[in-house]
Amino acid sequence: MLENPQPEIDIAVVGAGIIGVACALQLARQGRRVVVIDQQEPGMGASFGNAGHLATEQVFPIADLSILMRLPAMLMDPMGPLRLDWKYLPRALPWFTRLLLNLRPTAYQRSVAGIRALNESSLSAWQRLLATLARPELLREDGSLLVFERAESRQAIEGLQARMTQQQVPVDYWSADAVRKAAPQLSERIQGGLFFPRTGHFLDPYRVVCELVEAAKACGVTFLKRQVQDGQLQAQGVTLITDLGRLAARQVLIACGAHSARLTQALTGKKVPLDTERGYHLMLPHEQERLPFAVTSLERKFIMTPMADGLRLAGTVEFAGLDRPPNMQRAWQLHRLSHGLLRHELSAEDATPWMGFRPSLPDSLPIIDRVCGGKVLLAFGHQHLGLTQAAVTAELIAQLLSPVYMPQPAGLPALERYRLDRF
Incomplete structure (x- = not known):
């Protein structure tokens, strides 16, 4: 298989x-x-430790103009919710410059439209995919809640609700009494919140991947543990150079998240402005029954997601690249952030910290495309919405390759917004 000049592999998926x-x-x-x-x-990458939240309500880009005011704190506070390692600043500066350029009104609205189009299709795509696995119970379609604690935050909450409504995101305002009725474990400090009924959470994101792997193997998919070091376009397709030899395929799909830029440039000649949001979580194994659905704190800027194996505290964004070691104090900081948010403090006994890489492009949109005469397919750059948008992305990639006579799910977003050539 590794030295076949006439590819027997139709598609090599990297990632x-x-x-x-x-x-x-x-x-x-x-x-x-x-x-x-x-x-x-x-x-075992970012898919293992994401927040588990089906975040269809998150239709806005990863940053807004307030990032300029927060930049000093990002550089100085190692435990802040948004952290930029000052040693990484020279490498991050071109990416942040492009991020700021994408906050101009026209570009910003283009990003919102692109995120929203994917998110609006995400829940139904996941329903279709899990139905084919006969495992719909892996996804709890029970909504999610954004709470606030300070009276002065009410204006921000009402403004966010108006923006969400304008984007046709289903959202309801909940009073403090409504919050406590639905989630009685939350603190009396909660003033109210926004409930998003068309969201949900996965009981075990890693188990979802494992179920997909087993289904893929049953369909004949082979999984190889290799490191892809380079790639070359050939007349008959693509050759991938791995640490254990060469592998030839008629087409390649690059879907290796934050690690996708180098192979994309090798095959397409395009230098993609891909960076990574380093995300942390803390898994609390003794807190399975604390919350009925995912709860996010507006002021504290983190999320708590109930899962089969405990309560996952996740959030914070760190820009420090792919090579620097994780700062696990940021994961433990999530437990400190939870203090006072619930009636009784969360148990951190046997808790486990984790860090992973979210692949982010400066316009907050993924690349989903077919280039190089159809030999190279691309599906990466989903920032913190990789889990949310995975099923619809798979349908879009299948659509790119399917004959026109094959039926396609209705309502899939148009692919023009996600093309490689926008960079």
Whole structure:
């Protein structure tokens, strides 16, 4: 397989996270011979430790103009919710410059439209995908709640509700009494919140990847543990150079998240402005029954998601690149942030910290495209919405490759917004 000049592989998928595996399954179900390659076991990257929230309500880009005022704190506060490692600043500066340029009104609205189009299709796409696995129970479609504690935050909450309504995001304002009735474990300090009924959470994001892997294997997909070091376009397709030799395929799908830029440039010649939001979580194994659904704090800027194995505290964004070691104090800071948010403090006994890389582009939109004469497919850059948008991304990739006579799910977003050539 590793030295075949006439490819027997139809598509080599580089990346065994939630997006790569979901795409591989869809493509195999179209009758293609698919190989998935990753240097880790499937699902062990960002897909392992995400917040587990199906965040269809999050239709706004990762930053707004207030980031300019927050920049000093980002550089100085190592425990802040948004952190920029000052040693990484020279490398991050071009990316942040492009981020700021995308906050201009026209570009910002283009980003909102692109995120919203994917998010509006995400829940139904996940319902279809989980139905094919006969595992719909992995997703709890029970909504999510954004709470606030300070009276002066009410104006911000009402403003956010108005913006959400303008974008046709289903949202309800809940009084303090309504919050306590639905989630009695929350503190009396809660003044109210916004409830998003068309969201949900996954009981175990890693288990979802494992279920997709098993379904993909049943469809003939092969999983290889390799490190892809380079790639070359050939007359008959693509050759991938791995640490264990060469692998030839008619097409390649690059879906390796924050690690996608180098291979994309090698194959397409395009230098993609991809950076990483380093995200942290703290898993509390003795808190399975504390909350009925995912709860986010407006002021504290983190989320608590109930899962099968405990309560996951997640959030914070750190810009420090792919190479610097994790600062696990940021994960433990999430437990400190929870103090006072619930009636009784959360138990951190046997808690486990984690850090992973969210792939982010400066316009907050992913790249979903087919280039190089159809030999190279791209599906990366979903920032903190990778889990949310994985199923619809897989349908879009399948749509890019399917014959026109094959039926497609209705309502899929147009792909023009997500093209590589926008950079």
